[in-house]
Amino acid sequence: MKKGFPKISFRRYTQLIAAVLYNCNFKGFIDSSIYKGETKGVCVPGLNCYSCPGAVGACPLGSLQSALLSSKYKFPYYVLGTLLLFGLLFGRFICGFLCPFGLIQELLYLIPTPKIKKNKITGILSKLKYVILAVFAVAIPLIWLMPGFCKFICPAGTLEGGIPLVIGNEQLQSSIGFLFYWKLSLLAVFLILCVFCYRTFCRFICPLGAIYSFFNPVSFFGVKVDMKKCTNCNACVKCCKMDVKKVCDGECIQCGECIRKCPEKAISFGYKGPFSKGHD
Amino acid sequence: MKIRTIAAALVLCTLLSLSGCASGSSGNKSSDRSKDDDTKTTTEEAEPEYYRELMVGDTAPDFTVELTNGDTFTLSDHNDEVVMINFWATWCPPCRGEMPDFEMITNENPTGFTFVAINQCETKAMVDAFANENGYTFNIGYDPDGAVLNKYPTDGIPYTVIIKNGVVRRLFLGAPSPDPYEVYMTAIKECLAE
Amino acid sequence: MNGKVRTAVAIVLFVAAAALIVVGIVSGDFSDVFNKARMICYECIGIG
Numbered sequence: 001m002k003k004g005f006p007k008i009s010f011r012r013y014t015q016l017i018a019a020v021l022y023n024c025n026f027k028g029f030i031d032s033s034i035y036k037g038e039t040k041g042v043c044v045p046g047l048n049c050y051s052c053p054g055a056v057g058a059c060p061l062g063s064l065q066s067a068l069l070s071s072k073y074k075f076p077y078y079v080l081g082t083l084l085l086f087g088l089l090f091g092r093f094i095c096g097f098l099c100p101f102g103l104i105q106e107l108l109y110l111i112p113t114p115k116i117k118k119n120k121i122t123g124i125l126s127k128l129k130y131v132i133l134a135v136f137a138v139a140i141p142l143i144w145l146m147p148g149f150c151k152f153i154c155p156a157g158t159l160e161g162g163i164p165l166v167i168g169n170e171q172l173q174s175s176i177g178f179l180f181y182w183k184l185s186l187l188a189v190f191l192i193l194c195v196f197c198y199r200t201f202c203r204f205i206c207p208l209g210a211i212y213s214f215f216n217p218v219s220f221f222g223v224k225v226d227m228k229k230c231t232n233c234n235a236c237v238k239c240c241k242m243d244v245k246k247v248c249d250g251e252c253i254q255c256g257e258c259i260r261k262c263p264e265k266a267i268s269f270g271y272k273g274p275f276s277k278g279h280d
Numbered sequence: 281m282k283i284r285t286i287a288a289a290l291v292l293c294t295l296l297s298l299s300g301c302a303s304g305s306s307g308n309k310s311s312d313r314s315k316d317d318d319t320k321t322t323t324e325e326a327e328p329e330y331y332r333e334l335m336v337g338d339t340a341p342d343f344t345v346e347l348t349n350g351d352t353f354t355l356s357d358h359n360d361e362v363v364m365i366n367f368w369a370t371w372c373p374p375c376r377g378e379m380p381d382f383e384m385i386t387n388e389n390p391t392g393f394t395f396v397a398i399n400q401c402e403t404k405a406m407v408d409a410f411a412n413e414n415g416y417t418f419n420i421g422y423d424p425d426g427a428v429l430n431k432y433p434t435d436g437i438p439y440t441v442i443i444k445n446g447v448v449r450r451l452f453l454g455a456p457s458p459d460p461y462e463v464y465m466t467a468i469k470e471c472l473a474e
Numbered sequence: 475m476n477g478k479v480r481t482a483v484a485i486v487l488f489v490a491a492a493a494l495i496v497v498g499i500v501s502g503d504f505s506d507v508f509n510k511a512r513m514i515c516y517e518c519i520g521i522g
Contacts, residue, residue: 041508050511055511069371073410077497077501078495078501079498079507150518175457176522179522182520215487218483218487369513375515402509437513454521454522
């Protein structure tokens with residue numbers, strides 16, 4: 001045993017604050033009811049189910065799907081605008097700092113077991129999230145008019161929304177069937193995998209991460225590399241637990257682990273948007 | 281070290297302020313239910329400000345809605361009947377899924393029974409478009425600002441309430457499976473016979 | 475991507491995002507999101 005508390009990083013604090021902020025309707029957990037205040041119309045940046053009894057905001061991915069369901073009657077300006085704004089400002093910085101389900105996965109990874117390192121297969125699997133985005137979060141809502149990702153996959157929804165609601169509501173207990181057990185098993189699979197494989201869900205499945213990944217190259221805030229100092233030693237890519245091929249590519253969750261590992265101190269956090277210094 | 285103290289303080293502050301604001305703000309929404317847990321609402325002449333989730337045996341709050349066919353529907357006009365109220369939305373797949381069952385039930389037209397499907401907070405144009413596309417003929421009510429829904433608070437839809445003589449007799453959260461028609465029809469017949 | 479292109483893309487996207495949000499709020503999208511987030515459909519989140 002090491003003495004004292006394990007070091008808690010600034011990032012971990014941010015993740016915790018975000019998780020609490022998103023889900024601060026504590027009363028909801030007690031009577032298993034959903035918060036109904038006006039703030040529910042605002043999307044939070046991270047993946048956080050709006051059917052969680054504690055949730056005070058909307059899940060951007062859930063809102064996107066349910067907006068696509070009514071796209072026949074109405075174009076989803078607001079949800080698309082919100083996603084675009086979040087992506088542009090932060091990119092996958094949101095995954096690294098502001099996502100409660102990312103936090104849960106990282107905490108599970110702290111359990112000391114043999115770990116699966118990133119390899120060619122995980123590299124290929126990391127493209128799977130784009131397929132999930134296209135099929136479950138866009139095509140199924142548009143064509144079959146159901147929120148495919150929320151309904152069939154989302155483990156965050158099962159953990160934050162499904163389980164607490166079913167536990168607290170007898171009427172719901174009588175209505176659960178195959179679908180709920182399927183999602184429960186899927187959640188169990190992801191949670192177990194996360195112990196051995198860093199952020200399994202984020203890397204391979206999460207459509208929200210897939211959306212934000214498109215913005216990583218242009219996002220305003222995040223990790224940046226000073227190319228004048230960089231010697232292409234690749235220490236950053238080697239130490240990274242995500243399937244990155246280059247700092248700040250689509251797989252980078254901007255967690256900043258590589259900042260400490262860079263022997264040239266070429267990597268830093270900061271503003272890298274328009275008119276920033278060395279904007280290239 | 282300094283950063284961590286600041287961060288710890290920040291966590292604490294957020295927690296405190298949030299627990300404050302969460303309990304503060306949740307109290308003044310009309311759909312909040314704990315506020316009036318002890319006051320059994322709904323029968324009085326004066327409209328209560330808060331409605332709690334209904335249970336079987338409660339008095340059904342009265343309401344009036346405008347229907348797609350231009351008529352209006354007032355619950356208290358049907359006090360001597362069995363009334364089934366369904367809350368739905370066009371974006372809700374299970375709600376859409378049970379619409380054909382409602383059509384069948386309405387077409388059978390059991391004596392002493394009335395059905396109304398109240399849309400949840402969507403525009404009249406959307407509701408009309410949806411009803412026309414699918415050719416539904418049963419009573420569909422508009423509730424663009426959620427006034428009726430506030431009297432029948434629920435966390436989820438579809439939500440179906442069967443009322444007899446102004447008293448709630450059956451509640452359905454979600455679409456019943458496997459066959460909504462069978463389940464609803466059985467419940468309606470039971471209520472009619474009771 | 476070179477700096478100028480990136481700057482241009484970022485600015486265009488930022489303006490687009492702001493415009494979409496404004497149009498969305500004006501056209502009542504906000505209340506749509508609100509209504510769908512406060513009144514969920516259980517089957518849609520996998521309870522069923």
